[in-house]
Amino acid sequence: MNILTIPLRNLRRKLARSLLTAVVFAVGVASVTALVELSKAVGESLESKLAAYGANILVSPKTETLSVGYGGMALGDVSVDIKYFKEDETLAAIAGIHHKDRLSAVAPKFVLLARVADTPVGVIGVDFEQERQIKSHWFTEAGTLSLDSFGLLAGSEAAARLGLAPGAVVPLEGRDFTVTGVLGPTGSEDDKLLFADLHALQAAAGKINRIHFVEVAALCAGCPIEEITAQIASSLPGADVKAMQQVVKSRMMTVDFVKHLAFAVSGVILLTACVMIGLSIFSSVNERKNEIGLLRALGFSKGSVFLLMHLEALLLGATAAVIGQAAGFAASGRLMALLDLGEQAAPTFDPLQFALVFVGVAALTSLASLPPALAASRIEPSQALVML
C-alpha cells in the first residue's frame, strides 16, 4: 500500500466509467497508431511503385570536356578523358553507404556502340534483375521477359529498324547474341536500344569489370535524397552523382501529403482525447470534493492531492496507450489488406516506437489532467468542512 492505492482502487470502484474513458482514449491512440502505420506503409508502397518507373540517382564517372571552337565557330564539346568505373568496387561502395537500406535498385550499365547489318546501334549491358526493379514497365508481346547470358532484348524501334525478331542472331564484337524478346514501345530511349547481359557484353568487348554508369533507385520515405547522394559521392570520389530532383520532389510530395494528412487527423483525435481525459478528471474532482477535503484534513499536502489526481489520469493514459497501440496495429494490418498495399505492407512492431508513443500518451494525459489536478490540490480543508 502506497500512494498508488487510492487512485487504483478508485478506478476499480468506478470500473465501467474508467474503462469507458480508457477505451475512448484508446480509440484515439489506436487511430493515431493505425494512421501512422498506414501512412508509413502507403508511403513505402507509393515509393516502391514510383521507383518502378525509373531511377532517381545517376552515378557516372567524372569527365572533363573541352569546348572547341575555331575562327569564331563553335565545334562542340570534346571529351578529353573517358573514364570507366570498376564494377566490383563501385557496387561495393554504393552498397556500403549508411542509407543502403533505402536503396531499392542499383543498376550498373555498360554501353557498347555497335553496327548490326551496317546500321549503328547502341547496346546496353545490364544486370537484368536490377534493371527489372527500375523498368517494371518493360513488356514483350510474347508475355515472357528474360535475358540469359547471350540473350538480347531489342527495343521496339531498334527491332523494327534492324529487322529483329525473337530467335534472330546478332553478332556483337565477334560473339553471337540471340534475340530473346522484343520490348513493347515504352516512349523512352529504351525503344532505340538493344539490351544484353552485362557480363556477357563486357566479356565480348574485352572490358571485364568495366561499367559506364549506374542508375540507383532510392526509397525516400523519411530520408532526404540529398543525404543519399552525398553518401554515394563520398564513397566514390571519382564519381559524378546527380539526384534527378524533379522525380524525387514529386515522389516526396506524394508521400509527404499522405503523412501530413495522417498527422493532422491524428492531432485532432489526440486533442479530443485529451479534452476527454481532462473532463473526466474534472468530473472526478467535483464528485470527490468531500474525499479530497478529508484527505487534506488527515494531513495530505496539496502536492499529494495533486499527485493522486494526476496518477489517476496517468493510469488511464497508460492503459489507453497499451490497448490503443495493440488495437492500432491490428487495425492498420486490416486496413493495409483492404487497401491492397501489397504483400510486403504490414505493420511492424518497433519497441522504440511503442515506448515513445507510451511516453507521449503519458505526457499528453499528464498535461490534460493538470488543470483538474491543480483544482483538486487547491481545495482547502476549510472548504471541505462545509460539506463534511
Added chain:
Amino acid sequence: MLVAKDIVKTFAGEAGNAPALRGVSLAVAAGEFVAVTGRSGSGKSTLLNILSSLLTPDAGQVLYDGRDLAAMSARERDKLRATDFSMVFQMHHLLPYLTAFENVLTPFLSSWRPVDAARKAFALECLERVGLADKAERLPGKLSGGEQQRVAIARALVTRPRALFADEPTGSLDGSTGRQIMDILSDLNKEGLTVVLVTHEPLYARMAGRLVEIADGRLAADNGTPAPAPSRTV
C-alpha cells in the same frame, strides 16, 4: 498545549457577513478532555476547526506548544495534522473503496514508500482497540454506522496523535452506539490523549472532565477555568 486567544471568525453569506466567533479565548492542557457544547450555529464547530488548524481565524491567535498556527506554513500545518492532531467527524467519511483496515492506514497513503509492517500491525491494534479487528477486511458499506465511526476513530489513532478533535462523533448514531463511542473516547483520554469534543448532547458532554459552552459566538461558560472576560466585541 493549545491556547486560543481572542478568536474571531466571520463567514460571508448571501445575507451578508455572519459572525461565527466573536472573541473566544480558551486554553486546553495536555491530557484534558474538553467538551464544547452549545446550540446549533453557536460557533462550536468553527472553534474546533480553528483549534485543529483546519480553519484560520480572522483575528486572534491559536498557539500550539507556544507556536502560532497562523504563522506556520501550509506544509507545516499539513504535517501537524498528519502527526500531532487527529480528526473525527460526525459523518465517518471513510473511503468506500478501501477496507476497514486500509481506511485506518489512509493517513500513510500519501507517500510512494509502502506502508511498513510496524504501521500495519499498529493499525490492527487500533482496530482491536475499537473492537473491530475481526472486521478489518470489510468494506465500509458492509459495516453499521457505529462500526464505521469506530473505524474512523481507529484511523484517528493510527498516527499516535497528541490531540484528537471530534466534531459530533455521535451525531448520526443511536443512543447505545453513541455511548460506545463516548466510552472509547473516554478511555483514550484516560490513557493520556487530549480530546476536544464538540457535542450538543448534555449526557455525553458530562463525560468530559471539562465543559465549555459557546453561545452566540462567545464563551458562555467553562467549568474548568472561569470564562475570561471578552477582550473584544464584534
